[in-house]
Amino acid sequence: MTEQFNINQFNCSISGKGSTLLWAHGLCGCMQSEDAIGVYAWxxxxxxxxxxxxxAIGHGLSAPSESVEDYLWPNLAKDMLRVAAHYRAPMPLILGGxxxxxxxxLYAALAHPDKVKGLVLMTPPIGWQARAAQIDYYHKIAKAAQILGGKGLANMNAKHLDKMxxxxxxxxxxxxVLGMLDGLKSMKRKTLHQLFTAAAQNDLPSKQQLATIDVPTLILAWDGDDAHPVESAMTLQQSLPNAQLHVAKSMADVDEWPTLISDFCLALNQ
Structure with a gap:
């Protein structure tokens, strides 16, 4: 991955002043798709x-990369911290996504623990042994994306939202809920192939690595999503030294998440 960084490659949004929450979206998402689904209430x-x-790089209105490596989670973490540095966000930060x-x-906190004072982990992805079992699936999606492109993949996913x-x-x-696919529709075949090729290589940090991230952490999980299983969230809660876990089993539970995030961030600012 090149060490050069051009902020103009990234579509960013900034509001408020003071202690900072730096937020990153999910795979094939973007700020637009987050706003469309109506869960975040930013x-x-x-x-x-x-x-x-x-x-993130290759997502939404941000420029794509020429390298699969740029979509690996530790390298996305570098981009995340570079965005914070460019806008001179007060350190340490609260990171979330x-x-x-x-x-x-998580990878940003591992790389620079001195720059992080808290974490908000919403619907953490499948990890470890369960993720290893998904590698063939990610490669199949990478091949399908080359054929279908963003619009085709979005249309296919729209018919199977229950799997997402x-x-x-x-x-x-x-x-x-279909708005969550808006970011996917505009994505190029090459970018999608790179993203899912990277997804087959990505994994969450080891339990030993997680044990070193000693900052207050809010984990928000929901029940009934195979790509973001509660088991991943529970393992994170058990492995991180200072983590609290909230599991949503209804829309009423998810409706509380914006308040939980705000209260968590405010408490770290006191």
Whole structure:
């Protein structure tokens, strides 16, 4: 991965001032798709805190890469911290994200523990032995993406949303849940192939590595999502020295997440 960094390659959004939450989205997502699904309620995030969001490389309105390596989670973590450095976010930071974004945050905390004071891990991805069993699946999706492109893959996923989200969340957000595919539709065949090739190589940090991340951590998981199993969240909670876990089993539970995130960040700012 090249060590050069051009902030103009990244689509970023900044609001508020003060102690910073730096947030990263999930695989094939973007800020636009997060806003469309209606779960995050970022407009309610406390203005006394700074919120920095960005589209990861190759996602949303950010420029793609020519290298599969740039989509590996430890390298996405480098991008994450470079975004913070460019905007001179006060250190230490609170890092957070959904799925791929939560993995990115963990690797950033591993690489630079001095720059991180808290973590918010929303629906952590499948990991370890369970992820190893998915490697062939990721390679198949990589090949399919080369043929279908972003629009084709989005259309296919639209018919199988139950494999991507809990059924109760789909029922509660029937009119907006398809918006989560908006970011995927514009993605190029080459980028998608690289992303899923990287997905086959990616994995969460080992339990030994996790034991060294001694910062307050909020883990938010939901029941009924095979790609983001509760088991991954539970293993993280058990392995991280200072973690609390909330498992949502209904839309009412997920509706509490924006408040949980805000309260967690405010508490770290005291």
């Amino acid at each position: 407009h309610r995030f406390p203005k006394k805190l700074q919120l920095i969001r960005f589209d 959904q799925s791929m974004g939560s993995a990115t945050s 989200l809990p059924a109760w969340l789909i029922d509660a957000h029937k009119h907006s």
